[in-house]
Every structure is written in structure tokens, then in C-alpha cells.
Amino acid sequence: MFARGTKCNARPPENDTKLLIRRRSTVSVDWGHVFAGRVGGMTASEIRELLKLIDRPEIISFAGGIPDPDLFPSSAIARSYEKIFQSNSGAGAALQYSITEGYTPLREWICDYMGGKGVNIGLDGVLVTNGSQQVLEFVGKLLIGPGDKIVVTRPTYLGALQAFSPYEPTYLSIPMDEEGPEMTALTEALAQKPKFFYLVPDFQNPNGTTVTLARRHAILDACDAAGVPVIEDTAYCELRYDGEHLPLMAALDCERNGGKLTNVIFGGTFSKTMVPAMRVGWVNAAPEVVNRLVLMKQAADLHASTINQIVMHDVVSQIFDSHLKLLRTQYKERRDAMLAALDEYAPPGVTWTKPEGGLFVWIEAPEGVDGTELLARAIKEANVAFVPGSAFHADRSGKNTLRLAFSVTKPAQIREGIRRLCELLKTAA
Structure with missing residues (x-):
């Protein structure tokens, strides 16, 4: 029974309200349990992370296979x-x-x-x-x-x-x-x-x-x-x-x-x-x-x-059509600069593709070279970035491969970046 004049839905005293809030806030969701099972198949893009390096002026980046913003039809x-x-x-x-x-x-x-x-x-x-x-x-x-x-x-x-x-x-x-x-x-x-x-x-x-x-x-x-x-x-x-x-x-x-x-x-x-x-x-x-x-x-x-x-x-x-002509001229010059630099500086045992187009050159280093470890060295010791090739294998094989993108780097920088990278490759195996 309630005393006359009281209401069953009356608010508890202020201190009791704060206590209830504190008690409720101690309960947290176990998000790992709530997530759908397929979430386990989602992984971070190594390329997206490497793109952050492009903003560092000291880095010569062959990482992001992205178009050159200087060539946008702004x-x-x-x-x-x-x-x-x-x-x-x-x-x-x-x-x-x-x-x-x-x-x-x-x-x-x-x-x-x-x-x-x-x-x-x-x-x-x-x-x-x-x-x-x-x-x-x-x-x-x-x-x-x-x-x-x-x-x-x-x-x-x-x-x-x-x-x-x-x-x-x-x-x-x-x-x-x-x-x-x-x-x-x-x-x-x-x-x-x-x-x-x-x-x-x-x-x-x-x-x-x-x-x-x-x-x-x-x-x-x-x-x-x-x-x-x-x-x-x-x-x-x-x-x-x-x-x-x-x-x-x-x-x-x-x-x-x-x-x-x-x-x-x-x-x-x-x-x-x-x-x-x-x-x-x-x-x-x-x-x-x-x-x-x-x-x-x-x-x-x-x-x-x-x-x-x-x-x-x-x-x-x-x-x-006219914009494509511009892109082809500019990117061809950069591709040619990368291939020429590899011809000049690459150590024995390193091979690479010679693409007729696109934005990428693929390097295969000798067995025993780990692209992920080489990337860490390249950033720290040579200020050069690329993408380890294992990222492009569903089974994570291809550890001795590298992807180099030439689209956002000017020819002189490409030459210098390849020189630095090849110096590291000489000691990587």
C-alpha cells in the first residue's frame, strides 16, 4: 500500500538516480560476439595505409597506384x-x-x-x-x-x-x-x-x-x-x-x-x-x-x-579523347624512366615486368627476400615506399615480390628512388 498523496511512478531521489546510471553504465556490449561471422574476413588495405606516406615530402613513393592530381581536368x-x-x-x-x-x-x-x-x-x-x-x-x-x-x-x-x-x-x-x-x-x-x-x-x-x-x-x-x-x-x-x-x-x-x-x-x-x-x-x-x-x-x-x-x-x-592523349604521354614517360633505372641499377637475380601500359611494374627478387621486411628498411633507411607483393596473393605467398607504381612520381625522382631501392636489394637476400 502507498501512503496517501504518493505516486507509484514518483522519481527516486537525485542521488539514487545517479546510482542507477552508474550501475547501468557498467554493462558493455561484447562487440566481438555481436559481429557477423563474415567480419573476420575483412582486413585493412596495406595500400590505403601506405598512401599516408605520400604526404611526407622526404618519401619517394612507388606505393599508391593512383592518378597524378597535376593531370586532373580540374x-x-x-x-x-x-x-x-x-x-x-x-x-x-x-x-x-x-x-x-x-x-x-x-x-x-x-x-x-x-x-x-x-x-x-x-x-x-x-x-x-x-x-x-x-x-x-x-x-x-x-x-x-x-x-x-x-x-x-x-x-x-x-x-x-x-x-x-x-x-x-x-x-x-x-x-x-x-x-x-x-x-x-x-x-x-x-x-x-x-x-x-x-x-x-x-x-x-x-x-x-x-x-x-x-x-x-x-x-x-x-x-x-x-x-x-x-x-x-x-x-x-x-x-x-x-x-x-x-x-x-x-x-x-x-x-x-x-x-x-x-x-x-x-x-x-x-x-x-x-x-x-x-x-x-x-x-x-x-x-x-x-x-x-x-x-x-x-x-x-x-x-x-x-x-x-x-x-x-x-x-x-x-x-x-584529348585527356587520354595527355595521360598516355605523361605516364609513358614515367614508365620509361622506371624501366631505364631498373636496367641501370637492379642487381643480378632481380627481374621485372615491362608493361605496355597501366601504372605498375612488378619486381621479383631472389628467394629469401621478404618484401614486408624490405619495405620497413626502405622507409627507414632510404625514404622509399612500395607495396609488398604478398598483399596481392589470396594465399599470402609471393613474399619476394614488390609492386612499384610510377604514376605520381616525376622521372628524376623515379630514377633516384629506384637507385636507392636497388642498393637495398643488393643486401636484402
Whole structure:
């Protein structure tokens, strides 16, 4: 019974309230127990961490495979944004929500661009994404279940491993030769009924290898026979400095299937050819695949930035071809500087690739050299940074390999950085 005049919901005295708060605050969540099991497959990007070194002026960095900001088409981008904000109606549309599939004029431009490369698609075969990295993440979500087998090359793009690993796949890593993935190993992997084969066919990140035309046909022959789709990642295909452009895997797939994109999922991006910060990429695939990816995009972030898509369309419509000529000239000079310096300074037993394009040179040091240990020495003793090659192996092999990027370093610095690195390599084994 309560005494007359009291209420059952009366507040406790102030000191008692503070005591209750203190007692409650002692209970904490065991986040390790709450996290989903797939979180264990998520790892930090060694490249993202190494990018922090670029801001240190004393470091000669071969670490980040990023475009040179001095080459960004900043004026064209600024004019495009200014044009949008000169019109109230234009600004309103650019700052508003948009359809998930992407800004229609940009998708139409992508259709024309891909058509010029032999990939004939309609609007229903295009989804604009937040960079091609989002394509990889969506592919993982769409196709990989726990324990499912997927085929990757050894080495392969680190960002792909990061995108796929949370979905708990079993990796089937196949070696590469100078023409691309080794076909005997690929055939054996395909016999294990994997979900897909992920491939960077042009100037691969990390080793700069370009898959030959004959090998592209052989890969499609094998994958088609096994009923295994190919995920084609083409971030670097426009950055060719020598030789002739090869047909896309997607174009060969269309050629085999009556003009329709059937067994290849194609990921494209403007990050390496225009600017990365606008985060505009795209995926081309059969409409039934794109329809599923659209649902994932809706759930993930509704759509890519409307204003960035409008600006990107405006810029590429005006300067895409001329800007590519500038990039190819500048990056070719830097690639040549790196290859010349390696020819001059590399010690016996060290080999490297000679890519026809892209942003990377791949070094293989003698057995016994540990790239991670060498990196620690290189930063401390020589003010040089690179990425240890083991980061690009699903099984963490390749400890004696290094990836060198030449895109943001001027030729004179490249020469000096290679000289310093090669001095360390002489004593590393």
C-alpha cells in the first residue's frame, strides 16, 4: 500500500538516480560476439595505409597506384559545376535524388563508348556505381556464399580480395605467365565448379601483365564450357603506351553470343582516366544480372551522386579523347624512366615486368627476400615506399615480390628512388 498523496511512478531521489546510471553504465556490449561471422574476413588495405606516406615530402613513393592530381581536368570540372549552379532548375535536379540505374545521359554515353569497343548494350545493361570497387563488392554479394569457390590469378588485385573475402569464399589461385593466366591451372580450377573467374586482362594491377588475344579466346572457351562467368575489371585498359589495343573480354563474349553480353560481367570506371574522388564507375552485364545489382544498389545507397554523374557526363562528352592523349604521354614517360633505372641499377637475380601500359611494374627478387621486411628498411633507411607483393596473393605467398607504381612520381625522382631501392636489394637476400 502507498501512503496517501504518493505516486507509484514518483522519481527516486537525485542521488539514487545517479546510482542507477552508474550501475547501468557498467554493462558493455561484447562487440566481438555481436559481429557477423563474415567480419573476420575483412582486413585493412596495406595500400590505403601506405598512401599516408605520400604526404611526407622526404618519401619517394612507388606505393599508391593512383592518378597524378597535376593531370586532373580540374578546369573542365569546375566549369561544369559552375554551369549547373547558374540555373536554379539545373541545380535543383543535380542536388536531388535520382533513379538507381544512373543519370540517363551518362548511361547513354557509356552505351556509345562500349559500342565503339564492340560491346552492344542497351540502357537496361548499364548500372552506374560508386567507382568500379562497388562493382566488385556487389558481385561478391550477388554470387558468393560461404565456402563457394572463386578463381583469381596469382597475383591479383588487392581490392578485389577485400571485396570478396567478407562473403567467405574459397579461393582457387592460378599462376600467370607472360601471356596471362596459365590455362592448365585454369582448366583444373574450373573443374571444381567455381562461381566465377575474376580477371584484370589489361595491364593488370599489380603485375602489369596484359592477357594476349589468343589467351583471351582460350579463357572464354574454357569458362563457357564450364558454365563459369568471367568478371572483367578494366580500370587501366585506356592507359596503353605501346602496341595495339586488344578487344575486351566483353566484346569477345558479345561476338560469340549473337551480339549480346552473356557470360561476362564488365566493370568500368572513370577514376583512372578522369578523377577518382567523384566515384563514378559502371557495370555492364546481361539485363537479368543488372536487375539484381540495381536492387543491391537501392539497398546500399539508393544511387550514385546525381551532381557528380551530371558533371562527369559533361566533362567526358567534351574532353575524354584529348585527356587520354595527355595521360598516355605523361605516364609513358614515367614508365620509361622506371624501366631505364631498373636496367641501370637492379642487381643480378632481380627481374621485372615491362608493361605496355597501366601504372605498375612488378619486381621479383631472389628467394629469401621478404618484401614486408624490405619495405620497413626502405622507409627507414632510404625514404622509399612500395607495396609488398604478398598483399596481392589470396594465399599470402609471393613474399619476394614488390609492386612499384610510377604514376605520381616525376622521372628524376623515379630514377633516384629506384637507385636507392636497388642498393637495398643488393643486401636484402
